[in-house]
Amino acid sequence: MSFMDDDRPKKPTVHEVGSDLSLLSTDELSARVGLLQGEIQRLQAEIDRKNSGRKAAESFFRS
Known part of the structure; x- marks a missing residue:
């Protein structure tokens, strides 16, 4: 790993419902x-x- 790797933008964290959580840290x-x-x-x-x-629409049409 080179020092340039740290300059790359990190992918945003995403979550998929039902995904395996066992490999994730508490952080x-x-x-x-x-x-x-x-x-x-x-x-x-x-x-x-x-x-x-x-x-608002219901109130308007009741008038």
């Missing part, structure tokens, strides 16, 4: 937990945004 597992928690927040925000739009 890698913690990183995946953080990744998934961020994704859960992003999904919940989109659900909230869509529910808000639906409620």
Whole structure:
């Protein structure tokens, strides 16, 4: 391994549901937990945004 290898960009951490976790370190597992928690927040925000739009449309058409 040369010193140039450290300058290469690292691939972003990804997680595949159901993948084998036995080969991952506790640091890698913690990183995946953080990744998934961020994704859960992003999904919940989109659900909230869509529910808000639906409620606004229902309110508009009830009038």
